[in-house]
Amino acid sequence: xxxxxxxxxxxxxxxxxxxxxxxxxxxxxxxxxxxxxxxxxxxxxxxxxxxxxxxxxxxxxxxxxxxxxxxxxxxxxxxxxxxxxxxxxxxxxxxxxxxxxxxxxxxxxxxxxxxxxxxxxxxxxxxxxxxxxxxxxxxxxxxxxxxxxxxxxxxxxxxxxxxxxxxxxxxxxxxxxxxxxxxxxxxxxxxxxxxxxxxxxxxxxxxxxxxxxxxxxxxxxxxxxxxxxxxxxxxxxxxxxxxxxxxxxxxxxxxxxxxxxxxxxxxxxxxxxxxxxxxxxxxxxxxxxxxxxxxxxxxxxxxxxxxxxxxxxxxxxxxxxxxxxxxxxxxxxxxxxxxxxxxxxxxxxxxxxxxxxxxxxxxxxxxxxxxxxxxxxxxxxxxxxxxxxxx
Amino acid sequence: xxxxxxxxxxxxxxxxxxxxxxxxxxxxxxxxxxxxxxxxxxxxxxxxxxxxxxxxxxxxxxxxxxxxxxxxxxxxxxxxxxxxxxxxxxxxxxxxxxxxxxxxxxxxxxxxxxxxxxxxxxxxxxxxxxxxxxxxxxxxxxxxxxxxxxxxxxxxxxxxxxxxxxxxxxxxxxxxxxxxxxxxxxxxxxxxxxxxxxxxxxxxxxxxxxxxxxxxxx
Numbered sequence: 001x002x003x004x005x006x007x008x009x010x011x012x013x014x015x016x017x018x019x020x021x022x023x024x025x026x027x028x029x030x031x032x033x034x035x036x037x038x039x040x041x042x043x044x045x046x047x048x049x050x051x052x053x054x055x056x057x058x059x060x061x062x063x064x065x066x067x068x069x070x071x072x073x074x075x076x077x078x079x080x081x082x083x084x085x086x087x088x089x090x091x092x093x094x095x096x097x098x099x100x101x102x103x104x105x106x107x108x109x110x111x112x113x114x115x116x117x118x119x120x121x122x123x124x125x126x127x128x129x130x131x132x133x134x135x136x137x138x139x140x141x142x143x144x145x146x147x148x149x150x151x152x153x154x155x156x157x158x159x160x161x162x163x164x165x166x167x168x169x170x171x172x173x174x175x176x177x178x179x180x181x182x183x184x185x186x187x188x189x190x191x192x193x194x195x196x197x198x199x200x201x202x203x204x205x206x207x208x209x210x211x212x213x214x215x216x217x218x219x220x221x222x223x224x225x226x227x228x229x230x231x232x233x234x235x236x237x238x239x240x241x242x243x244x245x246x247x248x249x250x251x252x253x254x255x256x257x258x259x260x261x262x263x264x265x266x267x268x269x270x271x272x273x274x275x276x277x278x279x280x281x282x283x284x285x286x287x288x289x290x291x292x293x294x295x296x297x298x299x300x301x302x303x304x305x306x307x308x309x310x311x312x313x314x315x316x317x318x319x320x321x322x323x324x325x326x327x328x329x330x331x332x333x334x335x336x337x338x339x340x341x342x343x344x345x346x347x348x349x350x351x352x353x354x355x356x357x358x359x360x361x362x363x364x365x366x367x368x369x370x371x372x373x374x375x376x377x378x379x380x381x382x383x384x385x386x387x388x389x390x391x
Numbered sequence: 392x393x394x395x396x397x398x399x400x401x402x403x404x405x406x407x408x409x410x411x412x413x414x415x416x417x418x419x420x421x422x423x424x425x426x427x428x429x430x431x432x433x434x435x436x437x438x439x440x441x442x443x444x445x446x447x448x449x450x451x452x453x454x455x456x457x458x459x460x461x462x463x464x465x466x467x468x469x470x471x472x473x474x475x476x477x478x479x480x481x482x483x484x485x486x487x488x489x490x491x492x493x494x495x496x497x498x499x500x501x502x503x504x505x506x507x508x509x510x511x512x513x514x515x516x517x518x519x520x521x522x523x524x525x526x527x528x529x530x531x532x533x534x535x536x537x538x539x540x541x542x543x544x545x546x547x548x549x550x551x552x553x554x555x556x557x558x559x560x561x562x563x564x565x566x567x568x569x570x571x572x573x574x575x576x577x578x579x580x581x582x583x584x585x586x587x588x589x590x591x592x593x594x595x596x597x598x599x600x601x602x603x604x605x606x607x608x609x
Contacts, residue, residue, distance in 0.1 A: 007497035007506075018485040287481045288494070290442055291542065292470025294463045297498035383462070385444070387437035 005300065012304035026268060027313045030370065033264035034317025034362060035324070039333055040256075041358040042325040042350075049353035054182055055241050057121040059209030061088075061222055062240075064233045073204035074232075081228070082210055087221050089213045092117055093205035095191045097198060099159065103151045108144055109183070110198075112191035112205075123180055127188060137172040138189035145174040162199035169193060179351055261365050268370060282381050289386035298382040299375055306374035310367040318359070326352050392418055393439055393550065393581065398448035400434050400606075408434040409445075409606045418549075419579040421572065423591050426603035432585035434606075436552045439583065440473050441465040452550070470495055474543030478555035480535045482542070484528035488519060491527055492542045509545060517541040517571065533564040540571055551575055553584040557591075565590055572596075 065074035076093045095112030119125035158166040177183045218236040225234045393416040400409040409431045424432040437443045441457045450458045482491045514520040519537040557565035602609035
């Protein structure tokens, strides 16, 4: 089978066309199987990539104060105590939070910045290198600018403070968040201004973040802080990662996919086997043998037939999945897979990040299995005496 | 020369198709195998073609024990030496006349020009060249018969086996087929025809008629 025999290839193609109703059924099932599984894996790869990127910019330990079970402001003096913990190499008080803009039914993510602080997030760091913000200014994402301008706030925006008074902040400029869709509603402004908007005192923030030298000690340090601050919520980067994984239920997704692939592939095989080779198909193999084809020639043609059909279906399924996930942004499926009630699919870019090992897995579990399921019954018939054609 | 030496063929469920048959067919001979259905005529053709193996005995063609040939060699033996004309033509209806005729040569992967040339020659010879690109299912019975004969002759085989070749033809077409047989015989082909069509028994160019009954020679 080293050299391609185009006559056998043409014969195989004509065989597929001659048995079109059966083959259309197989191509449809096969394509759907590959499209479904590829879509699952595309969403998996893409969202996993997205989540990993988000976690990459998070601090090692995140501490939020709670009062009566509700998130509350945290005192900045706590930072000094926390920095004394062995293993903690740095930290800062953050001022941030969502701001609901009722006129446009939108949430802005307000993030307080200080020109003298290091920023873990490369997008924010880059913006602060470019712009000097004073207390009366803010930088808004393109999306926020669009929302604000729809409400006729083109030069400035009036934030409503807890006491009902207004805090006017000028829009210095807008920025593009690129693929960082999770930051599409980001507003950067000075910490002091944000404290005023949220009603914090000068010695208060929304949370404290810490960095730790040895990542293996994250859990140990986190438990120390929990003992120190019984009312605080302490989340380590590890825990955040785990909670994302749980949310996405990555392992179960893979398991479910494998389960589906098995069911569908076996469905095709069972269909083929249940039908076996029809008397017409058996007769055709008999004719081919009678006119001088050997078993190998018959299997060669059958191999081409199965390969043409399965490669075509696989490629078609792959392309459908690609368009469905990366162009159409996976309506329905994406929402299911990202637990829409907890994470909004629109927060994910679904950028083209394909884990080819899974595509290879789908290929190996479908194409060779189908080829084998075609070759085995043909081989059985081809090795029998072909004298039936004489009767 | 074709020799069957003490050949018996027993199918499953102990059906004895042939019982201890010994026969010889000389080169260039036209032999008619005569007998009712189930007499063993087709089994003899199938054994000569190497499509099945005898349960007992040997089938020898030109000194080669073809009943012992492995599949690959049996296939090339058939392709190079045997042309079979089947009762039901056994063409592939959805392929064109040319494709059907060339089907035996597909595994050889010859150059396309050579294939075309071979097909044109044989289709011309059996006066079906005007239907080259037509699908076989659109041909009449007589035309299909000519395509089947053309296919059987694509490799100029030494031996032509015809199994009830006129069973589906009217008398006019049967006589056309007989004319083709006459021509093939004139070219020194060894021809074995299994039939119970009386038209064959009065032909002057038939060398022998062998009668079979219940798998035995009469």
